[in-house]
Amino acid sequence: MTLPLLNLSFSELPERCDVLVVGAGPAGSAAATLLARSGWDVVLVDRRSFPREKVCGDGLIPDAHAALRELGVLDEVMARAQGLQHVGCIGPRGTRVDVPATLAVLARRELDDILCRNAVRQGARMHAPVHFEAPLHDASGRVVGARLSNGGETRELQARWVVLATGAGTQPLVAADMCERQTPSGVALRGYVKNDAMQERITAMEIVWHRELRPGYGWIFPCGDGVFNIGVGVFDMHTTDAQGRNAMANVNLRQLFDAFCGFYAPAKELMAGGVLQGQLKGAPLRCTLRGARFARPGLLVAGEAAGSTYAFTGEGIGKAMETGMLAARGLLQAAAKGLDDAAVCQSYAAQLTALQPRFRFYERANQVNAHPWVVDLLLWRARKSERLLRRMSGVLNETAHPGQLFTARGIYKLFTE
Known part of the structure; x- marks a missing residue:
């Protein structure tokens, strides 16, 4: 099969299009796919x-x-991914519960490439490397395209709409006057380690809570072929300083990572007997659909730029794609019904706002990362209760939310069910 051509050059950028999508990760590629599939020039x-x-x-x-x-x-993703059946939840005292769900692990290098190529197959034109400098405006202030750059060269591209799906970095949001908070919601550090001897030892997505990882947790995810994704993450990073300004809590991720590999035997064995593939790398996270405006005339914000990652779990790939598809459907519906800019912006913002209550339950569950003894209690009860185990599985399947487990009422039920 001939793969679609990616990375068209900067000099090949057209002067105009129907929609300019900035950012080719899950949100941007999802939006581009639906729009191009419908015949739009993307x-x-x-x-x-x-x-x-x-x-x-x-x-x-x-x-x-x-x-x-x-x-x-x-099907294309699962042919290359490591399919799994359980998330192994491990508490501070070593108590473990395997929660069933439909799961997989695939490095984002491969996943994003598949998603981007799919958008190109549908008719989108992908150009990279290209930097978003700022939106273009008409006399009324409506966004009508963007100023883009590569090296020392700058070009302007006219577009009916711009979808900003630029991830956790805030520079594009600031440039587009869409940023409400520059500090991230969380931070994470991960690396890839190859250790063939651990293939039979670690066969689930393992998440570990421990007092030495407060206020975060560690993970080990099997990627297949003896390679594992290992890392640590911390949420609730956003604070306010004495002057009332946004600030970020001081956390040393490398110290947390070293602690994880010190107290958790599988992590210690994985690192001691394995070969690190590249370097440990960190990144910010934007969660809970907060920190950015969602829409303005001519421009929609999607994916992690809009805060589409769940706090507590750090899961964001699915929700990024969902927001990208919501943006695309909004534009398609507007064209079909002849809706004006105000209606498009209002409808899209309302759909994201409607998702916020679920995101807030995950935000509240962050208290567990600071108080890992709650995980021990939950896992102790889950080993005795099929109903509780189903509820934990429901959190992964989104038929339940963590607020049903980690609120005061939820903890009370651990003793009464």
Whole structure:
């Protein structure tokens, strides 16, 4: 099969298009796919040429599977992914519960490449490396395209709409006057380690809570072929300083990573007997659909730029794709019904706002990362209760939310059910 051509040059950028999608990750590629599939002229740009690395846990939970199916690439992804059946939840005292779900792990370098190529197959034109400098405006202030650059060269591209799907970096949001908070919601550090001897030892997505990882947790995800994604993450990073300004809590991720590899035997063995593939890399996270405006005339914000990652779990791939598809459907519906800019912006913002209550439950569950004894209690009860285990599985499948487990009422039920 001939792969579609990616990374068209900066000099090949057209002067205009129907929609300019900035950022070719899951959100941007999802939006570009639906729009191009419907016959729209779509230009997709990214600041890095594909394939490229992306710091992530690489886990695909059921919401990601559903989005990949809708985009038509689930089979292609699963042919290259490591399919799994359980998340192994490990508490501070070593108590373990394997929670069943439909799961997979695929490095974002491969996943994003598949998604981007799918958008190109549908008719989108992908140009990289291309940097988003700022939006273009007409006399009324409506966004009508963008100023883009590569090296010392700058070009202007006219577009009816711009979809900003630029991830956790805030520079594009600031340039587009869409940023409400520059500090991230969380930070994570991950690496890839090859250790063939651990293939039979670690066969689930393992998540570990421990007092030495407060206020975060560690993970080990099997990627297949003896390679594992290992990392640590911390949420609730956003604070306010004495002057009332946004600030970021001081956390040393490398110290947390070393602690994880010190107290958790599988992590210690994985690192001691394995070979690190590249370097440990860190990245910020934007969660809970907060920190950015969602829409203005001519421009929509999608994916992690809009805060589409769940706090507590750090899962964001599926929700990024969902927001990208919401943006695309909004534009398609507007064209079909003749809606004006105000209606498009209002409808899109309302759809994202409607998702926020679920995101807030995950945000509240962050208290567990600071108080890992709660995990011990939950796992102790889950080993005795099929109903509780189903509820934990429901959190992964989005038929339940963590607020049903980690609120005061939820903890009370651990003793009464």
